[in-house]
Amino acid sequence: MSSEVTVTLGASRRVVPRGTAVRDVLLDGNKRRDIVAARVNGKLVDLSRALEEDATVEPVTADSPEGIDILRHSTAHLMAMAVQELYPGTQVTIGPTIEDGFYYDFAPKAPFTVEDLPKIEARMRELAKANLRVERIEVPRDEAIGKFQAMGERYKVEILQDIPEQTVSIYRQGEWMDLCRGPHVPSTGYIKAFKLLNVAGAYWRGDEHNAMLSRIYGTAFASKEALEEHLKLLELARQRDHRKLGREMGLFLFDPLSPGSPFFLPRGAIVYNELIVYMRRLYRRYGFDEVITPQVFKNDLWKTSGHWEFFRENMFLTSDEESAGAEPNYAFKPMNCPGHTVIFAAEKRSYRDLPLRLADFGRLHRNERSGTLHGLERVRSMAQDDAHIFCTPEQIESEVDLNLRMVREVYASLGFEAVEFKLATMPAEHMGSEEQWRENEAKLGNALSRNGLQWEENPGEGAFYGPKIEIYVPDALKRKWQVATIQLDYNLPERFDLSYTTAAGSEARPVMIHRAILGSLERFIGVLIEHTGGVFPFWLAPEQVRVLSLSEKVEGYASEVAQLVKREGFRASADLRNEKLGFKVREAELGKVPYMVVVGEREAEARTVSLRMLRGAKNEAMSLEGLVRRLKDEPLPG
């Protein structure tokens, strides 16, 4: 074995003694704090890592995606160190980086509160200033177990026991150490721009049967400026919160008398109904038939469907006189599917009837746990643009394709770019055989790939009756919400003993596909508000045109213009109040009315209007016919 190794650094190549630290070839004596780690033969390593073989070495800077991740992870360690110093007896668990930051879960003697954060932050700053060396130590796994056991860190011991490798790495800074894969920044002085954001409860390993830990969220950036910018962005996102905009724009409200169930006000109901109108147009084109089905069903239906066994916790139960004060004998529907099987089974079906696509905007009620409710994005009362497709096994692929096309059309026309596709696979609690599940998962995965869509697996997240394609879009704070879904189901047809007559005259079992494109209209509207900042496309705007009169003298003309626009089928109003124009413009801007039509004596005289578009600085004079033409030219999707 040679005592030297060849290092490739960009275009140059050098020979250095074996065991030379990455830092020495990369920094060459320069004090550069922007390089936090290195990539050696493609693997991320510490700057202190010794080169033991020929290698290509690349610097990882703090502002690169990998670099910022390392910086945040090191910040999480710094936080854990500060916490354990300040609160002796607190155990550490895990502290990963997440999008835009990091968190660390602790098992403290008493849960942390936000008041603890400044103190922890202050200690972190001291520790950063001390510029402690961050050292990687590799030890046999069993030795590490003994070490952490001695430290009383039973969560770390549990983690170690699940690690298959015989050697593990520990990172030490000062007296403090933590089990960690690394890499990390060379010393705590690298950590300059960070902030602790909030505290939250979190179960150990995400399982509610386990202990409740105390989680602290924070973030770190390569520079103070980048941190400031991020905090500003968070603030802007809060401005776009659909709950805030919904109240300000008069779209909906919530009342403690029905927690988690929105009241859509006249303006919000317009958005709601226009979305339904849009979907109905698509249904005609894509071949769906709309049905209207009951709100409550006897328990027998839910017992047959499996909801009684798998979904009862989430159902609102109710009774009629037959229950005679005993157990509730009815339940509000949480899903439309069982009701649709009733329609399918009501007639003798033939292969000629398939695919049968039944769409339903029926209201659904789900008793979601109180802590999960979140504005319009998680509600207890909702309607979906729901449909169930009954088809032959051979039709599955073309039906899934049809719905994927529909998903793409809808999200493209509404301007959503960040759409994520996932394939949710068999959950622990499920109906049907594993073999059937795997086969169906493959079918959905193939459909996604066939349609040229990027997708990831979401293991164990399928519905209890089948695997599903889930489509996610983000809200203002980048939280991802599932909107559309396409689910394969062999189980309900089995449970309801559904059948159709084949061409050969035999009886066969249909397959059901559950699907929604917008998903819950409530959630979709919530996400749409945040996506658009409340500035809806023209066709969805609750108020499309507002005529602003300049003075009492033109009241009549202003009303006439508004009437004309209304007769043409647009949602319009006239602001005839005795207010200054600037004030009326301001209110229309805040109300996000796309067309502001200003009329004064000049316009009344010439029978014209002065058009000001929302967020548009200049105004345009035009005839009444010109205005109507402009409105009619506004695009309508579908």
Place this chain on the structure above:
RNA sequence: GCCACCCUAGCUCAGUCGGUAGAGCAGCUGAUUCGUAAUCAGCAGGUCGUCGGUUCGAAUCCGACGGGUGGCUCCA
């Protein structure tokens, strides 16, 4: 449901050490008749989320409950 926090006028928020509440906006009334993001003045509006406790006295301290916020979990 669990952990932390919050709840004062329709909305956004002040309210010191425990001494029975205050602003801006919105609303109402009046004046102003106005050219592209806030005209002026006056009036009215609150059992301080609810219930209980501590105290001579509670918006303020403690507890329970309700609702909400951020997470966990669940899920469209």
